[in-house]
Amino acid sequence: MNVQQILSQLEALPPMPAVAVRLLTAAQDPDANLGQVAGWIERDPAMTANVLRACNAPIYGLRARVTSVRQATGLLGLRKIVQIALTVLASRYLTPAQDGYALAAGDLWRSSVTSALAAELLAEQIRYPAPGTAYTAGLLQDLGKIVLAEFVAPSIREIRRLTEEEGISWQEAERRVVGVPHPEVGALLLERWGFPDTLVESVRYHHRPAEARIDRTLAQISHLADAFTMTLGQGVGADGLAYHLDEDSLASVGLKDTADVEDVLARLAERVRAAQDLFTLA
């Protein structure tokens, strides 16, 4: 398989609107101007409509219906409004079907939102300093699949055979058969879009968190978020059966036994229920 061909597909994708990186930067800035952030979102009417719909999802706990982004920003705060806006932006890319991975329309999106919620939950639990970043890492970790699906499709039998007969992970089989695995493709895409290095790294290593260098905790959170999403069966595709869990990640986030994991899964299932409105944004 021609890796160059895959890489040239990255250029064919419509670039993520520049506002995404601006929002991520603002989320890290304690002096960010909330009115300005709301203004960036309001400039795009389609995005505004979806942000307002998302804001009213039970997971955000607003008592009354919000009718403007400014009002929502005031009530929810910077971190949440950035999270919601990024969710809306990402839904356009992650909602279509990805046949190569046996993912129907909406499947990859549901698993991405669930991973985002799981990553945020884990980040809060271990007091990771940037739970918003963890959410974004979970949301975007499988982005590479949108480019790789068409290359995986004709080789799916060979990939499956390798995972079954040799016991290797799905992404390792992707590397051998297609030439480049989906985490690498996703990382390259985020690099092109100018996303921060920590996010790029966590996407690149979400199946091999021990190899992360800049922020290993973030990669471990992403990895576990992915595994928990698979366990809950949210939008699982062909690769779900060849999942290799990194046990060290469990220990690093303080999940010592099955009871701890079950507790996180129960809380995640609750959040997923409260976030149903986010599953149909695009």
Ligand SMILES: [Fe+2]
């Ligand atoms: Fe993945």
